[in-house]
Amino acid sequence: MADAWDIPAMRPLGRALGLSPDESRVFAESLLARNAVRIVPCNVGRTGLDEQPFASVMRWERCKEKDGEHSEGSK
Helix, strand or coil, X not given: CCCCCCHHHHHHHHHHHCCCHHHHHHHHHXXXXXXXXXXXXXXXXXXXXXXXXXXXXXXXEECECCCCCECCXXX
16 A cells, blocks of 8 residues: 555454444554554566556565564464
8 A cells, every 4th residue: 555554454454353444543553553563665566667666555564573473462
């Protein structure tokens, strides 16, 4: 997503949790504050040389503890 906080990004989380987009954003903000997830740049490749590169996009990524285990909040 171009905006990791936009409604299209929050909608799948909200559906999974049974929350509205606004409520899912609050939940996502709490995950981010606890370092359970982070927002990172996402590389999107081009299919041909004549194509313009895509705008900068971001994706959500689950954080890992130093020992390789998932952080708090992961299953």
